[in-house]
Amino acid sequence: MRIILDIMSGDRAPLEMLKGAVEAKKEKYSEGVEYTLVGDESVIKKLAEENRLDISGFEIRHTEVVLDMHDDPMAVMKEKKDSSLGTGLRMLAGGEGDAFVSCGNTGALFCGSTLILKRVKGIQRAAIGAILPLTKPLMLMDSGASVKVNEDYLHLFGVMGSAYMKAIYGVECPRVAMINNGSEETKGGELQLLAYPKLMASKFINFIGNVEGNQLPFGYCDVALCDGFVGNIVLKTTEGMGRLMSAELKGMFKSGLGGILAYLLLKSQLKNFKKKFDSTEHGGAPILGITKTVIKAHGSSNAKAFKNAIRQAIQCERAGVVDIIAKEAAAYSEEKKRMAAEAQENSAE
Amino acid sequence: MRIILDIMSGDRAPLEMLKGAVEAKKEKYSEGVEYTLVGDESVIKKLAEENRLDISGFEIRHTEVVLDMHDDPMAVMKEKKDSSLGTGLRMLAGGEGDAFVSCGNTGALFCGSTLILKRVKGIQRAAIGAILPLTKPLMLMDSGASVKVNEDYLHLFGVMGSAYMKAIYGVECPRVAMINNGSEETKGGELQLLAYPKLMASKFINFIGNVEGNQLPFGYCDVALCDGFVGNIVLKTTEGMGRLMSAELKGMFKSGLGGILAYLLLKSQLKNFKKKFDSTEHGGAPILGITKTVIKAHGSSNAKAFKNAIRQAIQCERAGVVDIIAKEAAAYSEEKKRMAAEAQENSAE
Missing domain, CATH: 3.40.718.10 (Isopropylmalate Dehydrogenase)
Structure with missing residues (x-):
């Protein structure tokens, strides 16, 4: 290699x-x-x-x-x-x-x-899958490549993200959720309303429904679907919030003798904390x-x-992430053809 | 009253x-x-x-x-x-x-x-203006009421948010920014591309350009403009990240005698920290x-x-927030009329 x-x-x-x-x-x-x-x-x-x-x-x-x-x-x-x-x-x-x-x-x-x-x-569209270093690693699909996407793209983002999380993190049956402004299937804009039933009906992903912003940090899903505009904002907002919290923590531990003593007492926990939320630990974002x-x-x-x-x-x-994605995409194409043929047959009857 | x-x-x-x-x-x-x-x-x-x-x-x-x-x-x-x-x-x-x-x-x-x-x-459209408890209080307009907005709504969200931040927080000339996936004026989807020149040209707000997710927590602007879909996600993501960090902190200070000692040493700083990022300190979100x-x-x-x-x-x-907003809205309506008349005059010449 x-x-x-x-x-x-x-x-x-x-x-x-x-x-x-x-x-x-x-x-x-x-x-x-x-x-x-x-x-x-x-x-x-x-x-x-x-x-x-x-x-x-x-x-x-x-x-x-x-x-x-x-x-x-x-x-x-x-x-x-x-x-x-x-x-x-x-x-x-x-x-x-x-x-x-x-x-x-x-x-x-x-x-x-x-x-x-x-x-x-x-x-139909590649995507950038950033890994958010939260309670559990979370793949954000798409993280910023395509500002405008459609429901078919979102579905394939889910297929690709699942393949990645399974291959790299060993997640057996990755939970895929769509970022939305509420948990009900009636929530969201045009994209979310079109995508929800399609994602729910798919045999290729384990779609568990919508995910809200406050659930994202707590391991609610393994792959979060959104357009690249929302993805960019979620990625950067979590990054900014992480940075804000570390800055505040640093300030606290630098505040006088008490702070320094507390720092020494918590040194190993702070190291673990830093490592846990350190995006550099996960590497970069694959283009899938x-x-x-x-x-x-x-x-x-x-x-x-x-x-x-x-x-x-x-x-x-x-x-072999690329090959796995290629196989999944081929199987999905076959399924689409089969369903189209079935629909034609039904209408001919 | x-x-x-x-x-x-x-x-x-x-x-x-x-x-x-x-x-x-x-x-x-x-x-x-x-x-x-x-x-x-x-x-x-x-x-x-x-x-x-x-x-x-x-x-x-x-x-x-x-x-x-x-x-x-x-x-x-x-x-x-x-x-x-x-x-x-x-x-x-x-x-x-x-x-x-x-x-x-x-x-x-x-x-x-x-x-x-x-x-x-x-x-033309009311909005919910949640206050994000970050480095400085930040008003998110809209925080979730309207999934779909247009560039005119965004401009008036800026006018209303400015009036609020001036009246309640005493911010002399509130900095208004639009949440976007990049700082350049060419960034974003259709809404952002239409809104940018309009916001920039407005005499009614102090528009400082686009704001990215990672800048939001650090007092980059006083009012952040977005549609209610993005607003909901930003609001809840910052909320979730805040909660994640407190949970991690709590875990750290509960880890053995060292943690408890460190907690006692940092007690007053932790109290300040909690207060600073406590959304309940700001009350609720006004419907403007x-x-x-x-x-x-x-x-x-x-x-x-x-x-x-x-x-x-x-x-x-x-x-008198309602009255201030009414005056600003009336002045903006006058300005629009004046400009329309001017445009007509110019085309008649």
Whole structure:
């Protein structure tokens, strides 16, 4: 297996990405894994030397172009197709690797994944599945790629999210719920009203109904469905609330001698607390529904976050997430055909 | 001033509501305020006796009907028009009081407010403005009343929210932002794209652009605009995240002798922390854009929350929030007329 790494994208690139790659390569899960670093060769070599990082086992694919956060996503198809992000996706498409990890521009990575790697047959829209680090890991489908979706997309988001949670977290029969403004099936806007009966009738997901915002943090479901607009807001609001609470906690433990003493008393619990709600522990967000494994790591990733995103890419590859999704999508397409034929037969009778 | 209180609605009604009312009446802010309790007279008197609550200064309007959370909101206009919620609204409409506080069915209170009390002239849609207890109080407009809104509604939500934050919290020039999936004006769905230039051009609000979920907790704006679907999800997600964090904290301080010691060391800071993020401190959510002061208190309100919602109703009345909104709405209507006339003149030239 070969993992392709975008070393140049991200707020803390390239040094933190390089450190993360070197750390990941030392881990047991990297046995049998080869790595290609995409980026400026001289910069990578210089950084490695300065920071005493052993990059002898890495292959380097040289490119000086970087696609940044301010670039138009479509630049990955045109003026910045030779960027580290664009090059990585094209190498993957050309069979020069099995998975790609990047902290780059979300829109560009999503568009590039869809246009260069193509969608799995039967999947009408790919999605970004961020993992919320709550009481239990929760996959948010979609986390921000598509502002507007329809009820068919939502259903397939549920199918893909279930496949992921089963393969990576070992959840036997993932509970899928739709984010809504109430638990009743009559709640929501047009999308939710159309989607509810379809999701409920599906044989391909374990749909348990609507989920409200206050239930999300408490392990009510394993996959939460929504359009990318709501997904972005839920993802960022939980992130912001987590940050607010840590800031408040820090302030408390820094308040005088009592605070410092209390900190020392609770040190191990605080460490567990931090780890439990640390999104970097889960790696990045997989882009699901495309023909290869692509992991979007957070733009602000440090070495640890990037390292965990690499582990996640390897896990996805080993679990065969893309193949599982392809099989589910094919089975669903068959089911749709069968039902259409049945409906035609019935109307002919 | 007379405040009408719905004693029968809410998860913890009637006892907690009654306790809250009795406590509020003792406060300095109740000077010159008279109260009417709407509910079952014999139940109220019995509870007061059993709990030694002095209700001698309260007027009671008897009704045995209760409109609950499972009732259709429109029941307030029909089969449950004599409920404590419906009676309170009708008393207000008939001039038998100046403000109404209820923990009842949100939909019924909103529909009833709009249909019985009517909207302020120039306001096309009323809204519920929940206050999020974050770094700074933040008003979410709309918090859940209208799943579908248009750009004009959003603008007037901004006008009303600004009036409230200025009158009640003394914010001189409230910063209004639109909840969106990015900071750029090109972000969002159809609603956000239509609203952005309109909000930016308005003379009636201090629009500072888009706000993302991760900025909401940190005092980025005083009023956050969104449709009621997104509002409901943001409100409940922040609520859920707050609850998750307190549960985690509690667990930490209950973990062995070290935890208990740490708790004792941080007792006063923890109290401040709790108070700071306690939504009940702010009272309830005003229904803005109608001709009278109506406060929707949380369905799960205890005596303290109900008491604070009563204080909030008195503050709104004393600050003349309804009149301020009416003046702003009239000025905006004038401005619209002027601009329409100007446009016609220009096209005639």
